Amino acid sequence: MKLVIAEKPSVAKALCPVLGTTIKKNGYMQGNDYIVSWCFGHLVGMFMPNDYGEQWSGKWSFEQLPMFPQTWKFKINSGCNEQFKILKSLMNDRNVSEIICATDADREGECIFRYVYKFSGCRKPVKRLWISSLEEKAIRDGMKKLKDSSEYDNLYQAGFCRAKADWLVGMNASRLFSVRHRIPLTLGRVQTPTLAIIVKRDNDVKNFVKQKYFTVDLNCGNFIAVSERIDDEIKAQSIADMCNGKNAFVSEIKKELKTANPPKLFDLTTLQREANKFFGYTAKQTLDYLQLLYEAKLTTYPRTDSQYLSDDMEQTAIKAVSDVYKAFPEFKNELSYTPDIKRCINNKKVSGHHAILPTEKITVTDLSGLPEEQKNILMLVSAQLLLATSIPHKYENIKVTVNCENILFSANGKTVREYGWKLIEERIKSVLKNKDNIDENNSALPEMEQGQTFNNVSVKKSEHFTAPPKTYTEDTLLSAMEHAGLENYDENSEKKGLGT
Template identity: 60%
Template sequence: MKLVIAEKPSVAQTIAAVLGISNTKSGYIEGNEYLVSWCFGHLIGLAPPNFYDAKYADKQWKFEDLPIMPSQWKFVVNQATKSQYELLKSLMFRNDVTEIICATDAGREGECIFRYVYNLANCHKPVKRLWTSSLEATAIKQGFAELKDDSCYDNLFAAGLARAKADWLVGMNGSRLFSIRYKTNISIGRVQTPTLAMIVDRNYKVTNFIKEKYFQIGLNCGNGLVVGSERIDDESMANNLLALCNGKPAVVTDVKKEIKTTNPPKLYDLTTLQREANRQFGYTAQQTLDYTQALYEAKLVTYPRTDSQYITDDMEQTAINMVQIVQQCFPTFISSDIDFVPNIQRCINNAKVSDHHAIIPTAEIQNINLAELPTGQRNILALVSAKLLLATGEPHKYETVKIVVTCENHDFHANGKTVVEVGFKALEKHIMPQLKGKNTDRDNEKNNDKALPEVNVGESYPMVGSFKVERYTAPPKQYTEDTLLSAMEIAGNSDYDEDSETEKKGLGTPATRAGIIENLIKKEYIKRDGKKLLPTEKGKSLIAVVPEEVKSPKMTADWETTLQNIEKESASDIDFIDSINNFVLQLIQKYGTVDTASGFDFSREAVGKCPKCGKKVMEFPKSYSCESGKDGCGFVIWKNMCGKSITPTQATKLLSKGKSDLIKGFKNKAGKEFDAYLLLKNDYSIGLDFPKTKKAYSKRR
């Protein structure tokens, strides 16, 4: 018998179906010389400090107990899923089981999930690895035909275990160190804290931005040509130039034309899909990951936790077939007036595919009713399918024109653009509005360049009219999940060479970034305000007191690159952990004293005044509640109402006015969306007030 261990029950059931097994037992499926069972994600993790010594228990933290650096690492079984671990252990040691097949997700974390169980059970039976990027029957059959010894993935496990140990060392020691130092509970994370620092820094730049006025002088040359000066900060200088050029002759002194190309977009990796879904639908990174994972487990898309935007050459025919299937399943994506001839070669690059190729739909989409998919999954599937078509389109070609007009020895400029070959842009313009996302500004790119009149060097204008334009500098924008994911992906880049061999991995990985954001929200260091991610006072206070080495995105990006190199066997996991230990030791040596002078406040934020007792209403992980607590007046506004997250801004408006602004996207029990106002009722409970028009009750699409 062969024991197959999957990561989740749904994946195990899919594998069992492919193997022709249907005899379901308690916790596993048996038949045809196979046993198929599963984990529930991580059944086992690194043991907390108190498993090494009781003195490390919570509420007993002391400087003298630091650092905590296990010489022999211990693992602990998750009590909630202990019975499944015990079952897997018993199956491993069944006398008739001669081989074990690791079928957890094909990646760093999936490898750790299996190895933790196998190692803690002290099993020594031979292990093969199922490695597949799709749960389609054909892909699973091919994977079983190409099983490798699991030892081929030892480096992958080494990187995963090193990552877990590094997170433990920095988190356990850092949190204790700074909690003792500042006499309050502080959470430090290897990736979490630098990410928070980026959000706090951006918020500081936005809130402290002082807009500056500047001017530009324009010339109307009279034949449809309008040119402008460079930015002028001094208004008197702008006025002088305005007067100097008005009614004076001007001449064209330079005309530069250049044909440029915009290549079709690449296929999605997880990060680019999360960013697009946030722009189009307002989905959080975690929501997009959850929707895509559900599609993967339903065999409708390929493996989601990928960092590649290409496919391999052996997938060419599969991709060709999928382009045809997408056109059949999404017939409105193609229009008769658009000349679409897919070029799959644009999506192929073996060198840019590591563990998994880009996310693409599978042939299974032709066997389902797309309308029956939950809205979130349907939207993600539409994005992935549309991207496959766009990525195989033709390049967009255009001509740029730069004109320089000189008047009274001052140069004025105009930039224009003319489309030469529309290419994939025609398809993009046709498809994107059909997705019916909430925000499509990024798809309808803002472009002020227009076609300019045809002019030649030496062409003169006997008398031009001048005018002055007053402008203001614009502040940076607060992070959204879209822009934060991008920033996390490229953190530390400026210190790297541009060649592909030194590409860094930024903060976290595609598989972990969503969880990092959610964890910061859970710990109340950041909050969502609509699509914006804002630091709380608690988060700002934390970043104000922790040292640069703890919040440096550059250092964490370097660590992530080292983890990638461990996977490639070009770096040592032992050396990496030694460097983490040294980092922790240096922190303790520098900051191992109580700071009584900081005066920083790590309290929660108030969103308004309690209408029931007059005290402050504070923000908590799941609610906005009166600070008087459960034994007080008990006033509460739940953060999640009818499937919608209530933002601090909405809660503040409700408390101050008794009614919020119109909130869109509530869901009833049937999953139908509706719009409503939050209303503070006479008994201090929260109700819904509906708009008078019928439109609010119709299904939002």
């Protein structure tokens, strides 16, 4: 008999119909030569400092520091005794010949299983189920491709190393600063540098001193040409007086055709940022909603850091585009194109999990029954697939330089040559009721030629002020965390910013 251990009951529930475990027992399901049981997240956790003995217990003091466990020890987490006993009994049951780890396919899921496995004293062989979707087809395919648990030893070590780093930094730094400042303080590997980013920005905003500057605006009839920044008001007024009522001419026209490629598919962080921009959801809310969608088999694995697909997913992605238009006919638009799946494929950038995708179940599910928050996230994920597989947006940047009394003024414009993915984005934004939608045609300049003259131009001096940096939103803070410290590394280095 084989014992399958899931990370939580809801995931175990998705496994049972595929494996044929229909008989309900206390803390597990059984049938068809399988037993399916579950954790409740972390059943087993690391010792806290007080658990190690008298040297680190009692009142905190400088003498206790630093704390470096010689051997890392574990304990059953509060409220988890009953389920741990069930798992331990099943693991060591003589009728169980093999264990299948079916916790989430990431380093955290690996640690959740291995902590329990090691703490129970089990030595039986372990296979690993590695799937990115809870759809029945994905589970069946995964069960046919089980790998030996040893192939994921490095993943476990990465997760355990992170846990140890969190312990060493958090426990030692929290005690140090609490004792030094005589108030309870918490510090952490991610928490503290993130707080530093926020505090620095708040100080920059608070201490910002706005500076006045000026420009001279030349009215050429159909457009306004503007001088460079001028800090001296008297000089700005002098230029305005000198040019007012005079003739001007186009001295230079620069045109540059540019291409804006479609955005990438979502990883968790980019989805969290977009959800904050569109709906104001916090990062945690977005993850919670996405986890529920994953457990409902409507989206693929949520905690991914990849924005690409592997090459074996090309046909799946093609079908997914069609499924999105069936599930969300309101996304249909005027753009005629063949989805370009290949731009989303990069095997080298898919390590554990591919980018977040909707599953084929969206076409057979009554999505009107979804809670609003979950439906919003599902629509974002689905819309991103349409954008990512669309065609490039092409436009022409135009810079016109106007000469008046040997003073140069400039005007910039943009003319769209091919809307491409922007047409889909415009439709999606209207569906999602985003008010930031902008018609790019508004920035187009009128047709003109070099040497063209403008007679008796009107000129005015304009006053401006420098603007302070913006206070972080969850969207911009997540971006700052992603890019924290990257300027200190070579561009070819692997870098992740502040992790979680």
